[in-house]
Amino acid sequence: MTIKVFGHKSPDTDSTGSPLIWAWYLTEHRGQKAEAVLLGEPNTEAAFVLKTWGFETPSIISDVAEGDKVVIVDTNNPAELPDAINSADILQIIDHHKLTGGLETKGPIDITIKPLACTATIMHNLMGDNADKMPEGIKGLMLSCILSDTLEFRSPTTTEQDKALAQELAADLGVDLGAYASEMFEAKSDVGAFSDAELLRMDSKEYTVGGKEFRVSVLETTAPKLILDRKDSLMESMKAVAAEDGADQVLLFVIDILNEEATLLVPNDLVKTVAEKSFGASVSGDTVVLPGVMSRKKQIIPALKV
Amino acid sequence: MTIKVFGHKSPDTDSTGSPLIWAWYLTEHRGQKAEAVLLGEPNTEAAFVLKTWGFETPSIISDVAEGDKVVIVDTNNPAELPDAINSADILQIIDHHKLTGGLETKGPIDITIKPLACTATIMHNLMGDNADKMPEGIKGLMLSCILSDTLEFRSPTTTEQDKALAQELAADLGVDLGAYASEMFEAKSDVGAFSDAELLRMDSKEYTVGGKEFRVSVLETTAPKLILDRKDSLMESMKAVAAEDGADQVLLFVIDILNEEATLLVPNDLVKTVAEKSFGASVSGDTVVLPGVMSRKKQIIPALKV
Numbered sequence: 001m002t003i004k005v006f007g008h009k010s011p012d013t014d015s016t017g018s019p020l021i022w023a024w025y026l027t028e029h030r031g032q033k034a035e036a037v038l039l040g041e042p043n044t045e046a047a048f049v050l051k052t053w054g055f056e057t058p059s060i061i062s063d064v065a066e067g068d069k070v071v072i073v074d075t076n077n078p079a080e081l082p083d084a085i086n087s088a089d090i091l092q093i094i095d096h097h098k099l100t101g102g103l104e105t106k107g108p109i110d111i112t113i114k115p116l117a118c119t120a121t122i123m124h125n126l127m128g129d130n131a132d133k134m135p136e137g138i139k140g141l142m143l144s145c146i147l148s149d150t151l152e153f154r155s156p157t158t159t160e161q162d163k164a165l166a167q168e169l170a171a172d173l174g175v176d177l178g179a180y181a182s183e184m185f186e187a188k189s190d191v192g193a194f195s196d197a198e199l200l201r202m203d204s205k206e207y208t209v210g211g212k213e214f215r216v217s218v219l220e221t222t223a224p225k226l227i228l229d230r231k232d233s234l235m236e237s238m239k240a241v242a243a244e245d246g247a248d249q250v251l252l253f254v255i256d257i258l259n260e261e262a263t264l265l266v267p268n269d270l271v272k273t274v275a276e277k278s279f280g281a282s283v284s285g286d287t288v289v290l291p292g293v294m295s296r297k298k299q300i301i302p303a304l305k306v
Numbered sequence: 307m308t309i310k311v312f313g314h315k316s317p318d319t320d321s322t323g324s325p326l327i328w329a330w331y332l333t334e335h336r337g338q339k340a341e342a343v344l345l346g347e348p349n350t351e352a353a354f355v356l357k358t359w360g361f362e363t364p365s366i367i368s369d370v371a372e373g374d375k376v377v378i379v380d381t382n383n384p385a386e387l388p389d390a391i392n393s394a395d396i397l398q399i400i401d402h403h404k405l406t407g408g409l410e411t412k413g414p415i416d417i418t419i420k421p422l423a424c425t426a427t428i429m430h431n432l433m434g435d436n437a438d439k440m441p442e443g444i445k446g447l448m449l450s451c452i453l454s455d456t457l458e459f460r461s462p463t464t465t466e467q468d469k470a471l472a473q474e475l476a477a478d479l480g481v482d483l484g485a486y487a488s489e490m491f492e493a494k495s496d497v498g499a500f501s502d503a504e505l506l507r508m509d510s511k512e513y514t515v516g517g518k519e520f521r522v523s524v525l526e527t528t529a530p531k532l533i534l535d536r537k538d539s540l541m542e543s544m545k546a547v548a549a550e551d552g553a554d555q556v557l558l559f560v561i562d563i564l565n566e567e568a569t570l571l572v573p574n575d576l577v578k579t580v581a582e583k584s585f586g587a588s589v590s591g592d593t594v595v596l597p598g599v600m601s602r603k604k605q606i607i608p609a610l611k612v
Contacts, residue, residue: 090405093405095414096414097414098410098411098412098413098414098415099396099399099409099410099411099415099417100410101407101408101409101410102407103405103407104404104405104406104407105404105405106404106608107404107421107603107604107608108401108402108403108404108419108420108421108603109404109405109419109421110419110420110421111405111417111418111419111420112417112418113414113415113416113417114414114416114417115413115414115415115416116414297413297414298413302412302413
């Protein structure tokens with residue numbers, strides 16, 4: 001049976017590239033039959049990365065079947081995985097997020113979770129000397145995953161290890177790191193084709209804070225104006241998205257990659273309170289700028305208060 | 307703040323030795339202040355191992371306080387950990403059991419779970435070259451953990467890696483592996499001082515199967531007669547233990563280490579059904595022998611049916 005390797009729903013670059021990297025490693029160096037699959041359409045940045053490095057978009061699956069052999073990367077959160085995940089035969093988990101609870105395995109398996117910025121960096125460690133044998137395309141994916149998850153080393157999640165590896169890969173590939181990162185971020189910023197609801201759900205995770213269920217959405221962009229020009233209809237759309245997804249409120253943080261700040265949309269008093277209590281912001285109007293805020297994981301989630 | 311390193315409740319040799327091994331490593335090679343603690347009295351084998359290698363019994367703690375810095379080894383199951391575990395600051399988890407779900411961390415942390423027989427073997431891997439610097443006592447603990455968890459390589463959980471490491475450590479220490487293992491197992495078999503209820507809870511984990519809550523207890527021994535001579539009062543005691551612990555039934559497997567078989571006590575029709583459906587056993591009387599059954603993790607739990 002071919003092993004399915006996948007990341008989280010709403011695949012970003014790390015959740016698109018890392019499954020391809022690990023499927024390559026399992027196949028070439030572990031003698032296992034493995035293929036990368038996706039749990040949804042890759043975002044525009046991930047699609048750009050696939051094209052740049054010569055990969056077809058992996059098959060998109062909607063669920064897993066009982067007994068399917070799977071490797072989970074870049075998440076350990078059942079809410080971001082297929083409904084039937086706990087009935088699959090989970091062989092391995094490689095991740096860099098907090099332990100969420102809820103995922104169960106039938107026996108002891110191989111789990112590596114590290115506080116690094118990027119799943120692909122952990123994979124590089126796990127490969128040992130076999131990492132030297134990565135073909136150009138796999139190296140390109142690895143570089144892309146690191147640049148994406150660290151926002152070109154601007155995110156506070158960045159570690160020396162992520163940075164050193166990306167620089168080594170870029171040098172090895174003869175890629176101008178800064179220029180390539182800009183191309184990736186421009187691809188991510190190209191959001192014209194998406195509806196408001198799609199934007200709100202594109203990079204979004206649910207968290208319960210003070211008894212309220214929040215859908216915490218971020219949009220990382222080099223062109224925040226393209227999104228903020230749509231703020232009225234985005235705020236209008238939040239109500240329907242929250243209702244459909246069983247959340248109390250959508251929080252949309254527009255992350256300006258180049259200016260290293262976030263703009264939070266403030267559609268109502270609940271979000272105003274969140275902005276004030278969580279970030280000490282003083283809010284007047286329907287947006288508030290949060291200087292230096294780049295990371296949902298490190299800066300937004302730990303701060304959230306109602 | 308000193309980091310507390312601990313394993314599971316009812317500490318066996320691996321859950322007693324591995325915290326000492328890892329606290330040594332964190333202190334000596336990671337520049338962190340760490341101490342091993344226990345979540346209960348070590349069993350007779352673990353007490354023998356501590357004495358043999360010149361260690362005091364670590365402090366026994368009953369719970370953790372909010373914000374305590376902790377490293378969890380040899381389990382990831384909240385039921386086997388202090389009540390307040392999810393309020394502690396969990397820094398790292400090193401384990402070789404199935405992912406249970408229920409444990410949560412506040413941010414991404416370092417988690418290594420491997421399908422090896424013994425936590426101490428995983429620690430040896432994680433230490434890299436620093437493993438060469440282990441003092442004699444730490445090496446002795448590591449050898450003891452592996453011999454205990456593999457039942458001197460008889461358990462089907464044993465991997466080549468566990469075995470090779472134990473043999474290397476024994477050679478290095480000048481220890482006769484077989485003779486030392488026999489001493490350890492004799493210490494474990496010395497159960498005269500324990501009440502029936504204590505024996506039933508000594509090495510016991512709860513599992514839900516077919517809607518029933520089972521307390522699955524094993525007693526690994528070189529002298530099964532010492533335990534089986536007490537079977538009537540053990541079966542009588544099962545009712546009170548199950549009632550107190552909120553379980554439907556205690557299943558007691560007496561593992562005969564030398565003859566490589568388990569004897570299951572059969573106090574009633576429920577356990578008779580379990581024996582028949584799970585192990586294809588034909589039961590007449592109040593015990594049934596299950597040839598080759600040595601491992602709760604590999605052979606008992608995956609087989610359990612009602």
